[in-house]
Amino acid sequence: MRAEGLASSLFPMSELSVAGFAEVLPSLPRIAARLVQTQRAVRRAQPHVVVGIDSKGFNLRLLRSLAHRRAAAGRNGIPAAPVLVQYVGPSAWAFGDADARAARLRGGVDELLVLLPFEEALFRRAGVPATFVGHPALDDVAIGGEPPGTAAERAAEAAAFRREVGLSPCAQVLCLLPGSRAQEVRAMLPLLLRGAERLAERRRRGEALSSRWAGPIELVVPAAPGMRGEVDRIVLETLAARGTAGGGARCSVVGSGSRRAAFGAADVAIAACGTINLELAAAGVPQVAVYSTSWLTGFVIRRLLRPVLRHASLPNILAGRTLLTELLFEDCTPCRIAEEADFLLARPSLARAEAAQIRQLVLPSLRAVGDGGEPQLASRAAARALLRHLPEAQTCTL
Template sequence: MRLFLIAGEASGDSLGAALMAGLKALHPGVEFHGIGGPLMQAEGLESRFPMEELSVMGLWEVLPKYRALKARIAQTARAVADLTPDALITIDSPDFCLRVAALARAANPRLKTIHYVAPSVWAWRPGRAAKMAQVIDHVLALLPFEPPYMQAAGMSCDFVGHPVVAAPRATPDQAVAFRETHMIGPDQPLVLCLPGSRRGEVARLAPRFDEALMRLRDREPGLRVVLPTVRGVAAMVRQMAARWPVAPIVIEAPEDKRAAFAAADLALAASGTVSLELAANHTPMVIAYDMAPLTRLILGRLLRVDTVTLVNLVSETRAIPEFLGRACRPGPIAAELARLLNDPVAVAAQHAAMEVTMQRLGAGGEAPGLRAARSVLRVLGRG
């Protein structure tokens, strides 16, 4: 069995790697081709070009790279046509992946197509599901309430669980060791700063996060800040951090990141799946996010929900505070961070929402990568 997989960013790379591991366990001898990052490459994928070329988000951010992305779409679709795989599995990054699927399906109408991560039609642009159904047969959903939306549009869909429930976490001893290694006292507040995994996000959010944390440090003189980052933006993050008056601890290794999440008292994070990583570690958080002005204007008119934080959505609470768009300002963010450091009732409400979220995402069950692999094999008649 030959599969062509496409992932366009770090979260998709992680999903793809877990899926590949599950497929290898259930169907030994499967061949993998396509585009992915270091985790998928470690599972046996030889990426046709660097995955980071696809890590672009937002209309304003895409425009300068449109011609290069269009060429990569055509190149990838030709590669799928030449390979004639048993299935094309696209992982998130719908702007790129679904265009490839459309061209590949046009070249081979019998091609089986599977998309991993359902579009958030419950949040905005519900018509995307019907459009996606024109080129996608089956969807692997991360959130338990998503399958009905996909099925209503004409695709089959399985909830396979969210990978956060199976992700390794640091032990209490490792959390203590992290603080000791970086000379952070047990009574010193430790805050995670997580301004995103894309260059555009980091450029836009890091200065605001920086100022918010400086204001928080004025209230909490012993405050220490940790800046976890990923390969695609690591150099950019380190360059920015070097300008901070009190240098944060910049970490990139996965084991350091896990220990930091377990050791932290609080987090300031960009909107996205990182909120679930924080929830898995019971780390209280404040979510803040903004986009380029044009993108913000368009999305603001299209949003159908009053929260974008996944913990709030899955738990059906509004326990996690958000500062989005024009509200993404250092002063209010700093005030909310200070409140959380001194309000055990608010922290307890977040912890309760986190517990519900993890249960609903599949904690304690079969690993999502394996569940996703079973779903793929069933759809392909190999289960």
């Protein structure tokens, strides 16, 4: 947003990038202070529309407080303003009391822009105005579902990336994606590195299914925005503690701008559950979805919140069945990570065919359609929805 010329942020957005239960407790006083700061900033700015983007725990509380203030002003004869919009809804659908969870937003937002096709009906049924705008992870993917460019162009981009980073032309490349939040990176990246190390050791001893591959295993870690320094530190510390990565496997950390090129160069990706699973599916990269968290968060999720889903990754959730392997909680170990990555690396043609199947089955459902029934970009659909709340912009064409 800063790149588009918008005003700088009131505070670093990384302060809101916390998830879980045990993980969020130390941050609560700071988040509460930021909430008050944002409420005051909105009152000073007196905007026509307030748009919360993701960060549901923070933004929905902010919008609810603004809705209460707006209602009080209306009772005193002050015109109602601003319009309250949330872009990306909470995952109410993941729980047995989905309707009750969705209804908690009623009266707190004027419109909810949702990314998944089944969310619109759920929230509307609960009395929350909701519009499905599609998933922005697909905005860089052709409407037909293919990655950008021709196959030859993608191959050339991948080869150029390998040369630039210094990857061996004959190496099998593991792309490690530990998440975008600092807490996720700290929890997941050491596990992924140790899993890659375990696999490389087994290959060196001829014990892996993929041992017949003549080239080495090499690792690429695309760091999320603002996380390059933290990723570099964790990689260095993990490798220093264990000598070398993967018994000689080379590990390269690249910036977020090189992520798409890293996908093209990767034979297999090991990725934390999240939007990244959709991005990998769009790129046609074979993947294993992983997630680990604190014991308290895991206990609360599985024993108290009791989600009704059998899957954690979006491709599996949307398909309603297992399309890609998930290693969650106590199953997310270096040994299991090594086994699943080995299985995919040993069968490259089958792995690519399965990745293509995921793309064909899942991605079309994540496109919103225009008034004429044509697929449209999520960013454009969201912009059109927002323009409806600005009377002076009704004549704009997108």
